Amino acid sequence: MQILLPCFYSFVACVAYCMCVNLRGWKMVWASLGGAIGWGAYLLFSFVNHDIFQYFMSSLAVSIYSEAMARLNKSPVTGFLLVSMLPMVPGGGIYHAMEYAVSGNTEQFMSVGLHTFGIAGALALGVLLVSSTVRLTGTIHREKRLELARLLRQRENSKKPGAKS
Amino acid sequence: MDYNQLVFVGTEIGRLLVKYGAEIYRAEESMHRLFSAYGVSESHIFAMTTCINVTVCQPDGVPITRICRVEDRCIDLGKIDRLNSLCRHACTQRPPLCDIRREVRKIDLDSGNSKPLRALGFAGVAFAFTLFYGGNAADAVISSFTGLLVYWMQDFFLRYRANSFFSTILESAAIGLVCFVAAHMDPGLNADRMIIGSVMNLVPGIAITSFMRDILLADYLSGMLRFVESLLVAMAIALGVGAAMVFTRLLWGV
Incomplete structure (x- = not known):
């Protein structure tokens, strides 16, 4: 229950956000489910007790999910990623940093601010890893297919003169 | 083949993609694919979040250049999705350009959710x-x-x-x-x-x-x-x- 409830909240929030950005139909449901999955991954890794690592794992989960959903729905990955990363935006960190800045607590402001930056970096790294890997495998696949086609053509060409002679 | 029309439609698709929050890469790739689907052998595209520059070489060697300013930007994932599928459709079926143009206009004018x-x-x-x-x-x-x-x-x-x-x-x-x-x-x-x-x-x-x-x-x-x-x-x-x-x-x- 403790895991399910926040995931449900993030799902509802993502559905509402989809309404704001005009994402409709099944894509809305899939994209919002990504938000719930991301937060579920965050909570699953809570035994590590290191929130930057948790954010990294959840962004990894969300990016893998979004890439898969984009392939399945034949729709740009941007939409899925944008919606399902929303619950991971470190709003609390920014707010508390601002609060410390207003009350003149510079030390706390710096430490909370840098921590928030670290979270953003972890999220970035997760997305980067997954989307680069996907692109790399796509390119390798395409190159191999081209190579194969070239080989086949060469073989056919070499066969033809042989048949003639 | 009206290359002016082609460049216009391509730039319009790119502009809307950038305007509604797609990545630059997607906008450039979509335009590039559209141009090569309609038989342009050489096209150079440089897109930014605020501006798109396109040059397309016609078969007789005369280039057409279009620079397009992207004014206000907002996020609209539904429109990105529709533009993307329109572009896919255009690259495979190659419908007449005026049809694509009408479709693009329709997507642009769609006010979205109530x-x-x-x-x-x-x-x-x-x-x-x-x-x-x-x-x-x-x-x-x-x-x-x-x-x-x-x-x-x-x-x-x-x-x-x-x-x-x-x-x-x-x-x-x-x-x-x-x-x-x-x-x-x-x-x-x-x-x-x-x-x-x-x-x-x-x-x-x-x-x-x-x-x-x-x-x-x-x-x-x-x-x-x-x-x-x-x-x-x-x-x-x-x-x-x-x-x-x-x-x-x-x-x-x-």
């Missing part, structure tokens, strides 16, 4: 994120009201094309004021949870994912532009809420 539904979306984002960040039910209800307020303000500012930095400051200040006043009236409410939840309406989701994707796809210029933009928005939010916080503290001496 106003009440969008307002409900704003209220829902604030409501659900307040619960998500650990607020109680009463906090969530107050936040959903601030969500409606933000929707109304954003609608107003967009209609009169106000500066986005300025409007974000005002919106976040309004959120801060409502939440601090409500928390002052009823000590059972958590001002911080309400504010963090409501501010999610202003935090552009595009901030974190898009600029990063632009940078890692080697569109450094656009990535930096978006990064600076998102930093400015974050600063504007902090300024607005901070101003509201200082104001209420001075008023009640908390």
Whole structure:
């Protein structure tokens, strides 16, 4: 229950956000489910007790999910990623940093601010890893297919003169 | 084959993609695919978040260049999705250009979800994120009201094309004021949870994912532009809420 409830909240929030950005139909449901999955991954890794690592794992989960959903729905990955990363935006960190800045607590402001930056970096790294890997495998696949086609053509060409002679 | 028309349609698709928040890479790739599907052997495209430059070489060697300014940007994933499938369709079926042009216009003019539904979306984002960040039910209800307020303000500012930095400051200040006043009236409410939840309406989701994707796809210029933009928005939010916080503290001496 403790895991399910926040995931449900993030799902509802993502559905509402989809309404704001005009994402409709099944894509809305899939994209919002990504938000719930991301937060579920965050909570699953809570035994590590290191929130930057948790954010990294959840962004990894969300990016893998979004890439898969984009392939399945034949729709740009941007939409899925944008919606399902929303619950991971470190709003609390920014707010508390601002609060410390207003009350003149510079030390706390710096430490909370840098921590928030670290979270953003972890999220970035997760997305980067997954989307680069996907692109790399796509390119390798395409190159191999081209190579194969070239080989086949060469073989056919070499066969033809042989048949003639 | 009317190359002028082709360049016009291609640039229009690219402009709308950039305008509604797709990555630069996607816009450039879509235009490139469209041009090569219609038999252009050489096309050079340079897109940024604010401007698109396209040069297409006609078969007789005369180039056509079009520069297109992207004015106001907003996030509309539904339109990106439709433009993407239109582009796919155009590349495989190669329908007449005037058909694509009509279709693009239709997508551009589509006003999307109705106003009440969008307002409900704003209220829902604030409501659900307040619960998500650990607020109680009463906090969530107050936040959903601030969500409606933000929707109304954003609608107003967009209609009169106000500066986005300025409007974000005002919106976040309004959120801060409502939440601090409500928390002052009823000590059972958590001002911080309400504010963090409501501010999610202003935090552009595009901030974190898009600029990063632009940078890692080697569109450094656009990535930096978006990064600076998102930093400015974050600063504007902090300024607005901070101003509201200082104001209420001075008023009640908390």
